[in-house]
Amino acid sequence: MLLTALVENTRLGNRPDLKVERGLSFHAETMGKQILFDAGNSQAFCDNAKRLNINMKSVDAAVISHHHNDHCNGVTHFLSLNSTAPVFIRDCENIEYVFKAFGFRNNVGFNKGVLKQSPNRFVFVDTLTEIYPDIFIVTELSNKHSLPKGNKYLFTQSDTGYHADTFKHELLLIVKEDDGIVIFTGCAHNGVLNMLETTVQLFPGSRIKAVVGGFHLVGLPLFNSIGGSKNDIEAIGETLLSYPVDKLYTGHCTGIKAYGILKNVLGDRLEYFPTGRSLTI
Template structure:
């Protein structure tokens, strides 16, 4: 299994030609199959793919973790580069997704639903836990055992003229499975990274977790909360935690103090191989 970070917030200092942006996109090779999780906020993932010798036209399935621009904004470019892959999203109401920092600062952060309708023949909406392609699973059954990140509080949804807190029932967990275990891709983990891990444990009770990869949305948490999450991750004995994007640099540093060399930071161009 190989997972390549096509784009992420952080640059690869050894390869500055690769673009970085607030977003994330992963290219996944497992056996003879090729998948993707998320497409960042623009076409940068595709520009980087060329430099990383990744052929996007061969991708068989794309999962978009949730309906925010920094994970699905590059969809238009993906449709240009790939003419065959099915695109999977969690079924949800047609709400507008917003960031509200104050009543005078309301920003649309959703994806282009018009584009989804334009390519409706390639969109598949997910209603429950399922294996959508060999070794490629999407989980919608996410428990609420642990608190959601405080950063969610500024994120809203507007539906039929009513604005209310985002429930994040449009988010799903991506699982890549091989004979040795599973890798969890969290997207932004708006439902909480520990809840996403619990979802994976519920769905795969006999499978070891080889890695957890993605954003954890901890950039608005205090150090004590981040430390407690790090201790829980350590207790779960997951050998590899790879994070960045919405986790925040400071929270990543705090996690590093708890997790030591189990923790690795994400950046554009990072290649992760699981043998």
Template sequence: MKITTLVDNSRLDSRKDLAVERGLSLHIETANTQLLFDAGNGRTFCDNALLLDIHIAEVDLAVLSHRHHDHCNGIAHFVNVNHKAKVYMRECEDKDYYFQAYGFKTNVGLNKTILERNAHRMELIKNTTEIAPNVHLITHIERKYPQPAGNQYLYTHSKQGIERDTFDHELILVIEEVNGLVVFTGCAHSGVLNMIETVVNLFPKQKIKAVVGGFHLVGLPVFNSIGGTKHDIEAVARALAEYPIDRFYTGHCTGMKAYTILKGVLGDRLEHIPTGRCVNI
């Protein structure tokens, strides 16, 4: 499996030609399938794909990890370039999504007109589903561990009123290969440990060879603070280390301060995936 980061908050020092944005988009190439996992907030992932010799028109299917703009809004550009792939996301109640802290409030949800204009391309998944051979979307996520502290700033507004976001719009992508599973987290608002625990329980006899995506260990993104304390992040790292997983690849909402703390515990098992990074798993 080959994974290329089309969009992340940062980029490889050697690729100044690539644009960055606060968002995430990964191109995944398996033996049989090309996937887009998240699409960032705009057309940046498309522009970077051209520079990385990746052809978005040839992607077989797209998956959106959750309904925040920095993972979803770029899909408007995807459907203009790619005319064949279905776009998969989790079915949930119609809500608006907000970030709110210290008197500041902003909408962080996807642009709903994208769904309305492209309803024929969208596949809403309610239950865990194999959407292609060995490609699984998991909708029920365990709650064994606490959710990330950074979630405290995230709310929804629906007919029930204003509530803390429960992330009933989040899913996990799991791809099976002969030598193990690769787990894709998006932002892991449900908690990266909960996501791993979910996969372990659903695939009890299979090895997880890698976990890829954001871990949402950032607190306030504008300050790149950590969510919780250094002790909290170290506890997450120690729990991750207990799983027999070869590699963790992360960026975006993990935050570089939290990444440094994780690295101190996980060492070579943890790697950063900025824009332009390509890994073979």
């Protein structure tokens, strides 16, 4: 698999020409297919793709990890460049998604106008779906481990008021190549450990080459605080070590402080994955 970070909160130091935003988007070439995983919050990932010599018209399918705007609002720009690729997204309630903390409130949900403008392009999934041979969307996730503590600031809003987000709008992408599995987590609001546990249950005994994406270990993004305590993050790192994973590539909502704590536990098994970085897994 050839994997490229199209947009993330940071960028390679030698690529000041690339745009950054608080969002996420990856491009993967695997088994004869090109997959866009998440689309950031704007046109930035498309602009970066052009600078990185990646043609959005050649993408076979897009997969949106969850209904938060920093992962899916950019899809409107993808649809304007690519006229054929389906966009897979989790089927869920028609509700609003909100960040709330200390009296501050912000809508963080998907721009639903895109769904109305291009309804024939979206494929809503609510069960295990093999979109291409050995490329799977998983919607039923393990609850063996605790959820990220930073989730406490995220809510849904409906006619009955605000409720803690259950993240039933999140999915997991698993690519099963001949030499092992690559897992795409998005923000891992359901917990990176639960996503790993789900994969181990679905594919027992399989090598996991890499876990790629955010782990949502940030608390308040504006202040780059950690969700929970240092001991909590270290415990997650220790549990990650118990799973059969070769490498973890992360960024975005993991947060710089939490990344540093995890790095001390995981060492070379963990690497940051900024905008513009490409790697072969």
